[in-house]
Structures are given as structure tokens and as C-alpha cells.
Amino acid sequence: MTAPVRFPRFFVTSPAPCPYLEGKTERKVFTELKGPHAVQLNDALGRIGFRRSQTVAYRPSCVNCRACVSVRVVAHEFQPSSTQRRELRRHDDLVVTECRPWATAEQYQLLQRYLEARHPGGGMAAMDEIDYADMVEHTAVSSFVIEYREPTENGEPGRLVGACLTDRQGDGLSMIYSFYDPEHKARSGLGNYIILDHIRRAAEAGLPYVYLGYWVEGSQRMQYKVRFRPLERLGPAGWHRFSEEEQAALIADVANRPRDDASCPDGGSKDGTPGGQRQYKLA
Secondary structure (H helix, E strand, O other): OOOOOOOOOEOOOEEEEOOOOOOOEOEEEEOOOOOOOOHHHHHHHHHHOOOOOOEEEEEEOOOOOEEEEEEEEHHHOOOOHHHHHHHHHHOOOOOOEOOOOOOOOHHHHHHHHHHHOOOOOOHHHHOOOOHHHHHHHHHOEEEEEEEEEEEOOOOOOOOEEEEEEEEEEEEEEEEEEEOOOOHHHOOOOOHHHHHHHHHHHHHOOOOOOEEEEEEEEEOOOHHHHHHHOEEEEEEEEEEOOOOHHHHHHHHHHHOOOHHHHHOOOOOOOOOOOHHHHHHHOOO
């Protein structure tokens, strides 16, 4: 008898232009998440820097470049800064609901407004409702959509102002993709608030980490992640923390940039795009 296959097979994508660093080329290693052990496989791969895109787990595998660094917040030790405390107070009236991974037209419309304002011309701008449903609903692991709505006086569901596709892993919450109303003047800082809410949720659930995806030093739209501390990054020897001095210097650098450059929270992976998913094809 042939012994069952115990280990996943890994594949490598074709080189493509890097979305984060101009002039660079990206390549990814990936495997399928399927079968009865998909959850355990996703948990194990998440601890070594993989991210999920629908039913695929991937991580960068670029030639001569290691700029993409996995980062996670230590939830039970997190202490918000004064700015983050203000953001918590500003938005803590929102009604937050954990929903099953089922795409809605309301979510899709909010995503379109977010992309038009924050990522015009990006790969996700071409997504239609079917593509969005695929991004949310095609999962082999424990996933949900957290919705953020404004309160109402009559008990009816309020206006949807934010949402996040989230995976629950064995050691934390992994923020797959978040989006929000970027033009709501009374709700500035919504992207950061969604991360703060995830940190709070993880701590309350006894989960040690919130995975923020990849941090790329030198990519302006990735720098918002350094605001959350303590922050750990994955290196050749495993996970280790940014030193207080290093993280303080990075935060100061972000604070000194124009707001549009410094603040662009997206919650992680952009590979929910139809074009992004097509790169994961098995030979």
C-alpha cells in the first residue's frame, strides 16, 4: 500500500513587479489549504510567516531581497499611546459584530469607496462582487468578518463604516484585509481603531498575538504598523521584538511624514484580488 502524503507540496509563483518597492521583483512560495488538517496547517505556517489568500497559504520568496518582514503585536502586553487612547474613545460607540464569512453588497460598496480613495488604480480596483465574495467566502480555516457600524436610536443596524476579514489561529488573530469609510470626517483614524479593536479582542480571548502581515522598511504605506507595540518581527532565528529605541525611532519617523503618506492601514494582504489569486496556479 502507498503511504498517505503527510506533508504539503509547495510551489513558487512566476516573478512579478513588487507592489511595495519600486524596481524590485517579487516571488512567492505557496501551498494549498485543503483537507481535514487545513486549520492545523494554516496555524503552523502562520507561525513561520505565511499568510492566507482564500485557500492558499503563501509567503515571499524573492531572490536577493528579504524586505518583507512578518510582524505581530503582543496583545496582552499592548499599552496604547495617547493618540491611540483618543482613537479608542472616538470610536468606542461603534456597534461591533462578528459575522460569518459571507459577503454582502453593503460590504462590497464600502470596499469600493475605500479603494477609490486609498488605492486608486491598484489591483483590487478591478474586483467585482463575485471576486469579493470569493475573497471572503473561499476559506478552509476559521474565518469571520467583523463589522463596525454606527449606533442608532431605534435598534436598527446602523451605517457600516468599517469591516475586517479575520482568521482565528491557534495563537492569535490574523488580519487578512480591513477596509473602512476613508471620507467620514467624524471618523478619522478608523483603520487604526480596527487594529486596536483586534488587539483588545485577542487579549480578552486569551490569544497572545495579532498578526498584521508584512512590514516593509522603506515602503511608506507599511509604516503605520510600527505604531503598535510591543511589536515582534520574524527573522532567521525566529520571532523577536523591536527594541524600544528602534521602534520609537520608527514611530517618530512616521509622525514626521505628511499624514497621507504615514497613515494607510490595510490590515495586511492584498492578495484577495482576482489577479493576485490567479498567480497561485498549480502546474
